């Protein structure tokens with residue numbers, strides 16, 4: 001039986017409500033990702049001036065960095081409608097038909113987790129992306145015939161946490177590829193301040209910075225830390241989020257001073273204590289922690305890699321000195337290996 005996918009920073013039902021309430025509506029409200037936003041602004045302006053639909057766009061990057069946000073902002077900017085679906089919901093070509101036939105001229109079709117779309121659906125969508133047409137096969141065997149149907153000119157927006165899993169032909173059919181990066185502390189602090197105002201919650205600038213430092217470079221994490229801190233401030237204090245309140249709230253949520261949460265620490269502890277700091281494969285780690293390996297590689301590892309808690313080698317994941325100090329441990333003294341042809345620095 002497949003192991004249940006535990007989402008650490010991904011959206012649950014409650015989180016989805018929060019996401020929707022706090023999601024920027026226009027490009028100018030999007031904080032950070034300036035280069036991406038500027039390129040999109042130009043593409044939108046061109047599309048309006050040339051009276052052509054926006055070229056297909058692929059967004060990739062770890063969860064919670066704003067892929068869905070950009071996909072929902074663009075139709076607002078273009079003044080067109082948006083339809084949303086996701087790769088796993090499209091089991092067969094017929095599942096795409098209602099979306100394709102509902103298209104309006106210039107409207108946006110957003111396919112989330114597009115890397116999980118089956119190959120038959122992918123092949124079905126190619127002519128739709130290239131020539132705004134689909135080929136439908138009617139009948140079977142000798143009497144089968146293909147009819148071609150013309151579609152309204154539309155924009156496909158795809159989002160993926162795994163652009164490497166997308167086939168080459170699919171990737172090539174997107175005109176723009178935008179990779180979303182982790183956010184700086186200052187950008188996350190702005191997000192915390194803006195969203196606290198949306199939630200009618202007073203927050204000090206020091207508190208916003210504290211939340212930002214402890215949000216794994218991720219707006220969705222910043223939002224959920226803000227929600228928790230807001231509840232904590234209302235229940236235990238007078239409702240204002242000060243730096244002290246933010247610290248106490250995050251300590252209580254077991255988010256450490258670097259922003260690592262329980263799953264991050266579990267990961268690092270397992271890698272260090274059980275596997276001697278690695279190298280070890282992600283499957284082995286996943287089995288020991290009892291999380292799906294996708295959860296590890298999509299949600300936990302990108303931040304740990306970016307912040308150099310771990311590194312990837314051909315033989316697996318390796319703990320870096322920062323991982324040891326995060327857990328209050330001393331890194332091992334490197335020992336020369338007998339088969340180490342390059343010799344040791346200590347010889």
Ligand SMILES: Nc1ncnc2c1ncn2[C@@H]1O[C@H](COP(=O)(O)OP(=O)(O)OP(=O)(O)O)[C@@H](O)[C@H]1O
Pocket residue numbers: 009010011018019020022023024029030031032033062063064065066067068069070159161191219220223
């Ligand atoms: N650039 C941004 N400025 C302000 N808020 C943002 C930004 N990016 C994301 N957010 C906030 O973070 C939340 C999560 O972002 P979003 O749902 O777009 O992430 P995602 O990349 O689609 O994640 P997933 O891979 O899990 O689908 C949004 O609801 C929004 O409130």
Ligand SMILES: [Mg+2]
Pocket residue numbers: 067068069112159
């Ligand atoms: Mg999303």
